Amino acid sequence: MDTVLKLDNITKSFPGVQALQRIHLEIARGEIHALLGENGAGKSTLMKILCGIYQPDDGTIVIDGEARHFANYHDAVAAGVGIVFQEFSLIPYLNAVENMFLGRELRNRFGMLDRSRMRRAAAEIFARLGVVIDLSVPIRELSVAQQQFVEIGKALSLNARILILDEPTATLTPAEAEHLFTIMRDLKRHGVAMIFISHHLEEIFEVCDRITVLRDGQYVGMTDVAKTDVGRLVEMMVGRKIESSFPPKPALPTDAKVVLEVNALQLHKDGPVNRFALREGEILGFAGLVGSGRTETALAVIGADAAHVKDIRINGMSANLSDPADALKSGIGILPESRKTEGLITSFSIKQNISINNLGKYRTSRFFIDHGSEARATADIMKRVGVKAPTMNTEVATLSGGNQQKVVIARWLNHHTNILIFDEPTRGIDVGAKAEIYLLMRELTARGYSIIMISSELPEIVGMCDRVAVFRQGRIEAMLEGDQIESNAVMTYATAGATAGTRGATQHEHA
Structure with missing residues (x-):
């Protein structure tokens, strides 16, 4: 050699x-x-x-x-x-x-x-x-x-x-x-x-x-x-065998409560109008090629991006989400694609990152925070999501990608959200940590959380999602569920659209 x-x-x-x-x-x-x-x-x-x-x-x-x-x-x-x-x-x-x-x-x-x-x-x-x-x-x-x-x-x-x-x-x-x-x-x-x-x-x-x-x-x-x-x-x-990267999908009730209903969402004046719904306890996948409109749709829902037309109901009630703060008040949290620049303050500690959106919860007066209560809550939620670190005061920049992602999840759980949007949740995360994130997502849905997962990884979409909205050129081409969720179908709709073959289910059958 x-x-x-x-x-x-x-x-x-x-x-x-x-x-x-x-x-x-x-x-x-x-x-x-x-x-x-x-x-x-x-x-x-x-x-x-x-x-x-x-x-x-x-x-x-x-x-x-x-x-x-x-x-x-x-x-x-x-x-x-x-x-x-x-x-x-x-x-x-x-x-x-x-x-x-x-x-x-x-x-x-x-x-x-x-x-x-x-x-x-x-x-x-x-x-x-x-x-x-x-x-x-x-x-x-x-x-x-x-x-x-x-x-x-x-x-x-x-x-x-x-x-x-x-x-x-x-x-x-x-x-x-x-x-x-x-x-x-x-x-x-x-x-x-x-x-x-x-x-x-x-x-x-x-x-x-x-x-x-x-x-x-x-x-x-x-x-x-x-x-x-x-x-x-x-x-x-x-150092061990991982029998399956993806936890088993539970059988969701057909009459599951609709927690988020998007009756109409049009990003631009001449763009397509999309409709979809998110049910309690499910993982709804957003699939499609890069630039297909997946992330743009999610950002428009929470008010981070403007929309030409937006008609949204949360738990059956009309919701005016003009910015992410409104979305957070309505129980929606987002794990952005770039966790280091958009999801975390890496120079802050784990505790500071988890508490930052909810400091009022620990405030005893205008000027004072009950740090003991904050520390106990942080320790509890770190244990729940499985953050591995020497202490809660460890700087987030020193954590692995998987643990950083868990800190973002912990922040939203600390804020009493019930709808979570995961944008590329395992990008840059190793195979062992991926399995942990997948299991954590299923544990969250078992506790009643609802998740929208945006992912470019087909195995992740197929292995994790209960239903999949396939995007192409800004339009939801199909809503797949059950046995319809397989790689070939997702790629066909993502690249050639609904006219390329038999439609599994259209976006109009969104609920």
Whole structure:
């Protein structure tokens, strides 16, 4: 094997935490190597060591047979290591060319910026990647997928021989993700070694050659993709077998109370008018391609986005939800797609995040809060939703993605909501934590909560939802339930609409 990278006995600790313990990773030239593990397993710490952002306490980094020490990120780049971060490192007000050559601008013989040469170099890289990027507009005007490809182009412009891809498909559509895989295969043919981090195990089997698994900061093992399966990988990651990711669906009564009735919702003057209802104790899925109108519909319901026409009843009573505060008063809470920027104040503690929308509950006077009562309530609700943390005063930024999501759920349960909207509830969450979130959702519906779940993951839609509203171009094309909820039907309605085949149930049969 032509080994290009070898990490041996990498160890790293932080105050009170053993982050990595004697980790081994070996990658061949032209190999796509998956790095798997639950959130908190040590993947990000290991990659930051490889990139020179962290320094290991022990162990060696060997590239092309030569032991290397990276004092900083620039040392790693000089050695041919590039990384495409999960959270983009691009400057939004600069264009793609300026981002790619930031800090290493090309100059002519007079010392002036050679913009035309940089533009040609960028154009050549994007042509190689097979993507079309407007090189003249600021990054903020590009789509998320285009920004992702700019990140990859930036790494390739650094002549990276070892490329780290950290959750690169998290915000891509299936078609965009497939294009990324085509690019990765081309890079592989050109000898680039890649470390691929993803929570989507089906992607691992599609594009990777070998897999290294970490658990709790320790090396679990390495295996060829062709010699393993999903069940074995999950067991390696979580240390136990997970028989089924999805809890069983309960049999809901046909006369279940309608808690939310959307009689008419038209987002724009010339747009379609949608109708649907949410029953007590059910999970109603919103499915469809990215941009199909799923999230926009949910935001319009709670008043976060304006609607041209909106006729809503909650528990049989007409409701005027002009903003999210009105929705909250009516018992509706939302777990936004971006929990870090929209759902949490990450620099606050768990207790502060859970209490922030309901401080009046603990107020003893205009100026004083009963902190003892607040702490007891926080401890109780943390236990109910299964938040795992040293204390309730732990900063939310230090929690895993799964525990952060549970903190958002705990906040709304603390506010006496009975309708919850989950927008991409398991995005960026590892397989073990996903199973916990799914179980928690079913426990909530068993206690009478009603849930709208927006998800781009078909297995999640099929495995969790009692009914599914399939969106296409802003319109609910079908309302599926029971045996009608299967992948092919969802995708047919999402891509071709109700005219493509026999309708299972239309949106007019919404109640």
